Amino acid sequence: MSLDAHDVTWSADGTPIIDGITVSVPRGRLTGLLGPNGSGKSTLLRLLAGLLPPQRGAILLDGRRLDELPRREVARRLAMVAQETSTDIDMTVADVVMLGRIPHRRRLAMVSHDDPHDVLETERALARCGLAGWGSRRWSTLSGGERQRVNIARALAQNPTELLLDEPTNHLDIHHQLDLLRMLADAPTTVVASLHDLNLAAQYCDHLLLMEAGRLVASGPPAEVLTEEWMERVYRVRATVSLSPDGRPHLRYTPLIPTPTR
Numbered sequence: 001m002s003l004d005a006h007d008v009t010w011s012a013d014g015t016p017i018i019d020g021i022t023v024s025v026p027r028g029r030l031t032g033l034l035g036p037n038g039s040g041k042s043t044l045l046r047l048l049a050g051l052l053p054p055q056r057g058a059i060l061l062d063g064r065r066l067d068e069l070p071r072r073e074v075a076r077r078l079a080m081v082a083q084e085t086s087t088d089i090d091m092t093v094a095d096v097v098m099l100g101r102i103p104h105r106r107r108l109a110m111v112s113h114d115d116p117h118d119v120l121e122t123e124r125a126l127a128r129c130g131l132a133g134w135g136s137r138r139w140s141t142l143s144g145g146e147r148q149r150v151n152i153a154r155a156l157a158q159n160p161t162e163l164l165l166d167e168p169t170n171h172l173d174i175h176h177q178l179d180l181l182r183m184l185a186d187a188p189t190t191v192v193a194s195l196h197d198l199n200l201a202a203q204y205c206d207h208l209l210l211m212e213a214g215r216l217v218a219s220g221p222p223a224e225v226l227t228e229e230w231m232e233r234v235y236r237v238r239a240t241v242s243l244s245p246d247g248r249p250h251l252r253y254t255p256l257i258p259t260p261t262r
């Protein structure tokens with residue numbers, strides 16, 4: 001099972017947003033997708049998920065072009081949790097999570113609370129997100145962080161082989177951020193998650209991808225990517241990097257370098 005981007009480009013109004021990215025996502029590992037605001041992380045995730053067709057290049061799933069694969073196969077294999085979610089649906093938490101089971105149903109068959117397998121997968125996914133027993137709560141009554149965890153549970157209920165998460169720690173308090181990242185790091189699934197907290201990325205990710213202005217500028221284990229040089233060039237901050245006993249970097253930031261005016 002592999003997910004690769006080969007020379008992928010995507011532009012909006014003639015401006016390249018993703019500019020010739022080639023990357024192989026490490027299988028079964030947690031990969032952190034890093035980069036400043038507007039560097040193209042969400043767009044790359046949407047391209048990898050097949051939600052956006054590349055204008056040049058290709059996304060390959062197990063070496064096969066995503067746009068040539070049966071849609072149902074892609075829907076079973078790839079799950080994506082985007083940043084924004086709708087707020088006005090009147091469904092229970094179990095209903096929302098069970099939506100993740102749709103790609104596994106026979107054509108035209110509905111997901112059902114009577115199907116023991118769907119129910120089991122739904123409960124398992126909720127428990128993995130620390131939401132055991134929350135199935136009967138109404139979505140509209142949930143807080144932002146609770147909704148975020150339900151959306152991740154929906155993606156997990158899909159049992160994807162590749163899971164793409166856009167800022168999954170958004171809205172989560174530090175306890176739930178750590179719980180989520182530990183669960184993702186321990187999962188056998190291939191996960192790519194965009195993250196803004198570089199120390200959490202260093203602590204939990206096996207592999208990091210660093211983007212700058214639509215390009216992939218660095219990739220590798222945390223100690224190779226989270227260097228003082230890359231922090232200054234890409235984030236325009238000075239950082240002091242120390243290594244913890246397990247060899248993972250820890251960053252302390254010092255004052256900002258002014259962003260150049262265009």
Ligand SMILES: Nc1ncnc2c1ncn2[C@@H]1O[C@H](COP(=O)(O)OP(=O)(O)OP(=O)(O)O)[C@@H](O)[C@H]1O
Nearest residue numbers: 012013017035036037038039040041042043044194
């Ligand atoms: N459909 C579009 N039309 C025009 N510009 C777009 C479009 N989609 C994205 N962009 C621009 O492309 C750039 C990259 O956007 P993207 O959302 O991928 O960045 P990001 O790295 O995820 O940012 P953030 O960290 O702020 O979430 C931004 O400057 C954004 O304004």
